[in-house]
Amino acid sequence: MMRAWLLPLSFVLCGSLVAAGMFSDGNPLGASALLLLFVVLAAAHSPLVFPRPTGALEAQRLSEADGRPIVYWRAGCKFCLRLRLRLGRRAGQLYWVDIWRDPAGAAVVRAANDGNETVPTVFVAGSAFVNPDPAWVREQLSPSE
CATH class of the missing domain: 3.40.30.10 (Glutaredoxin)
Incomplete structure (x- = not known):
C-alpha cells in the first residue's frame, strides 16, 4: 500500500524543498505557486482521484x-x-x-x-x-x- 504513495510523497517533498529555497531567496509568491503546483501533481498521481x-x-x-x-x-x-x-x-x-x-x-x-x-x-x-x-x-x- 505504501508503494502507491511514493510518487505523490516525492512530489510534495521535492516541491517543498524547491519552494523553501525560493522563499528564502525572497520570492514567497513564486514559492507558494510552485508548492501548489507540486501538491496538485501529487494529488493527481495518488489513489485519491x-x-x-x-x-x-x-x-x-x-x-x-x-x-x-x-x-x-x-x-x-x-x-x-x-x-x-x-x-x-x-x-x-x-x-x-x-x-x-x-x-x-x-x-x-x-x-x-x-x-x-x-x-x-x-x-x-x-x-x-x-x-x-x-x-x-x-x-x-x-x-x-
Whole structure:
C-alpha cells in the first residue's frame, strides 16, 4: 500500500524543498505557486482521484451479476489517470481494482498480459483489453447508468 504513495510523497517533498529555497531567496509568491503546483501533481498521481477500489474477487462477482466492466489499475500510472479523467463521473460505474493493494488483482492482470502487470487492463464480459480508448470504455457502460 505504501508503494502507491511514493510518487505523490516525492512530489510534495521535492516541491517543498524547491519552494523553501525560493522563499528564502525572497520570492514567497513564486514559492507558494510552485508548492501548489507540486501538491496538485501529487494529488493527481495518488489513489485519491480514483473511485474506491474493490477487491478482484468481489469485482468479478459483481461484474458477472450486472455486466459492468472491471478496471485493473495502479497509482502513478499515467494511462490509468488518463482513463480515469476521461471517464469523468462515469468512472464510478466501473469496478476499480488496485493491483498494488490486491494480489489477486495483480495475478489476473499478469494472466491476461503474458506475465506483465500492464495497466490499465479492462475486463468486459470476460475479455481483457489493455489500455483501451476511454471513449470505447464509456461505450461499454449501459446508457441508463
